[in-house]
Amino acid sequence: MELIEVIRKRRSIRKYKPDPVPDEYIRKIMEAARLAPSGTNLQPWRFVVVKSAEKRRELAQHTLEFVATAPVVVACCIDITAYKYTPQRIKELTDAGAFTGIDMGAFGGDEYMKKRQAMDENALRAYASLNCAISIEHLILRATDLGLGTCWVMMFKQNGVKEVLKLGESIQVVALVPVGYADQDPAPRPRLPMEDLLIQEV
Numbered sequence: 001m002e003l004i005e006v007i008r009k010r011r012s013i014r015k016y017k018p019d020p021v022p023d024e025y026i027r028k029i030m031e032a033a034r035l036a037p038s039g040t041n042l043q044p045w046r047f048v049v050v051k052s053a054e055k056r057r058e059l060a061q062h063t064l065e066f067v068a069t070a071p072v073v074v075a076c077c078i079d080i081t082a083y084k085y086t087p088q089r090i091k092e093l094t095d096a097g098a099f100t101g102i103d104m105g106a107f108g109g110d111e112y113m114k115k116r117q118a119m120d121e122n123a124l125r126a127y128a129s130l131n132c133a134i135s136i137e138h139l140i141l142r143a144t145d146l147g148l149g150t151c152w153v154m155m156f157k158q159n160g161v162k163e164v165l166k167l168g169e170s171i172q173v174v175a176l177v178p179v180g181y182a183d184q185d186p187a188p189r190p191r192l193p194m195e196d197l198l199i200q201e202v
């Protein structure tokens, strides 16, 4: 599909057929997530692919019921310690030539690192979540391209989901994404008109 067609076709799906999703498709959507861009290539996203019916039932205790009706639920998370690897990520980028011939000015090197280290925990979480959101949308658009339905779900209980999935202290769940074949065909949902979005053209 053309990218714009995928973007137009995507809907939040809240009703799924029980038909299984081929493992090959799961790999493809996870690969799309892996390729997402992130600040200083931090890649703070981590995922749990939940296929087990029992685990999905357990998850349903801590989120909206429809989530567990999809044959697969991807728990999209961040590792809140990922920022510690910033120097390593920057070195990889530098070695790959990402900054060759580019003057990063005040945004490069030590100055940037100092600013990053000065971020408090909330700011670090927000920054990692922002990056994670990009990878989630990659996953969702690739799923749409493969004919699968998905839905962003942020209505869940953090501690409950973490407990069900036995996630460590440094892992924070950002969203649950049910993945399966849609059992509904919703019309496009309303959007604000362009003139409400464009503050100005200068």
Ligand SMILES: Cc1cc2nc3c(=O)[nH]c(=O)nc-3n(C[C@H](O)[C@H](O)[C@H](O)COP(=O)(O)O)c2cc1C
Residues within 6 Å of the ligand: 010, 011, 012, 013, 014, 064, 151, 152, 153, 154, 155, 156, 188, 189
């Ligand atoms: C960050 C984010 C969080 C969302 N959380 C939920 C949610 O918890 N439950 C839900 O049913 N839909 C959730 N949605 C789906 C939105 O309601 C939906 O994207 C919006 O109404 C537009 O509909 P559409 O996705 O079909 O175009 C979420 C979407 C986003 C982007």
